Amino acid sequence: MYIPKFDLTGKVAIVTGGGRGIGLAIAQTFAAYGAKVVIAEILEDICDKAAADIAKEFGVETLAVHTDVRKIADLDNMVAKTVEKFGKIDILVNNAGVGITKKIIKAKPDGDSFAIKDMLNEEEWHYVVDTDLKAVMFAAQRVVKVMIEKGTQGNIINIASVGGIVASSAINPYLAAKAGVIHMTKGMVLEWARYGIRINAIAPGYVRTPMTEGTLQNERAYNSITSHVPSLKKIGEPMDIAAAALYLASDAAEWTNGITIPVDGGRVVW
Numbered sequence: 001m002y003i004p005k006f007d008l009t010g011k012v013a014i015v016t017g018g019g020r021g022i023g024l025a026i027a028q029t030f031a032a033y034g035a036k037v038v039i040a041e042i043l044e045d046i047c048d049k050a051a052a053d054i055a056k057e058f059g060v061e062t063l064a065v066h067t068d069v070r071k072i073a074d075l076d077n078m079v080a081k082t083v084e085k086f087g088k089i090d091i092l093v094n095n096a097g098v099g100i101t102k103k104i105i106k107a108k109p110d111g112d113s114f115a116i117k118d119m120l121n122e123e124e125w126h127y128v129v130d131t132d133l134k135a136v137m138f139a140a141q142r143v144v145k146v147m148i149e150k151g152t153q154g155n156i157i158n159i160a161s162v163g164g165i166v167a168s169s170a171i172n173p174y175l176a177a178k179a180g181v182i183h184m185t186k187g188m189v190l191e192w193a194r195y196g197i198r199i200n201a202i203a204p205g206y207v208r209t210p211m212t213e214g215t216l217q218n219e220r221a222y223n224s225i226t227s228h229v230p231s232l233k234k235i236g237e238p239m240d241i242a243a244a245a246l247y248l249a250s251d252a253a254e255w256t257n258g259i260t261i262p263v264d265g266g267r268v269v270w
């Protein structure tokens with residue numbers, strides 16, 4: 001009888017943005033289940049610390065690669081350093097992400113009309129979309145090239161967002177990028193399933209991390225966010241997302257391909 005196993009022993013996993021928050025929780029969980037972990041992170045201090053702490057705590061080999069996922073040369077370096085140390089790549093988690101809270105056009109009432117106060121600019125668009133969408137495509141492309149060359153039947157996990165499914169105000173580039181990630185995941189399956197490679201996504205709801213801690217400290221924002229979460233009206237924790245990533249990364253998910261799992265306390269049922 002076949003009993004599915006959540007086991008990653010001997011697997012090599014790259015986690016982008018793995019220095020803190022959701023990425024760190026995923027890296028810790030993969031290591032706890034036996035994977036060798038590569039932390040690819042833009043902040044050099046937390047990159048090195050996460051790799052060192054995980055090696056010590058879980059007794060697995062780790063590697064820190066200082067990486068700005070927006071730069072193709074950095075992605076090539078991330079892949080080259082991983083292959084140089086571990087000889088292969090089994091899992092890529094495209095987790096690095098950023099957001100900006102700003103309306104496309106900010107206007108205030110001014111007499112009988114409105115006065116324009118601010119506009120989202122091209123640099124802000126690129127900051128979000130290059131990190132959250134462009135990097136997902138090129139990191140996957142670089143990693144899958146190695147998987148194909150080495151005959152590795154690996155998998156990719158793209159961290160999208162509930163914002164890729166339901167809209168919110170004042171985060172438009174983020175919504176566009178995350179919706180793009182969800183659809184891009186399906187297109188990748190059509191190109192790469194023939195090589196035995198699986199590509200899936202996770203759409204987290206609001207999770208307590210350094211990205212969200214400022215917003216969550218505001219009582220009005222907290223109450224508004226949690227009012228749309230049926231499961232106990234609560235915020236998620238990074239390990240809630242890591243649990244889904246563990247399933248998708250493991251052989252237990254070998255028949256799961258091209259989907260996006262919302263992990264959001266039921267937020268998307270609204």
Ligand SMILES: NC(=O)c1ccc[n+]([C@@H]2O[C@H](COP(=O)([O-])OP(=O)(O)OC[C@H]3O[C@@H](n4cnc5c(N)ncnc54)[C@H](O)[C@@H]3O)[C@@H](O)[C@H]2O)c1
Nearest residue numbers: 017021022042068069095096097161204206207209210211
């Ligand atoms: N926290 C939430 O509520 C939430 C909800 C939905 C989706 N997400 C997504 O989950 C992912 C992780 O978010 P988080 O909440 O842990 O955020 P976070 O800010 O705590 O962590 C993100 C990590 O990515 C790194 N990073 C940012 N830009 C980078 C770049 N150019 N190159 C390499 N690393 C970079 C950061 O330094 C940081 O370590 C993101 O893709 C985010 O959009 C988060």
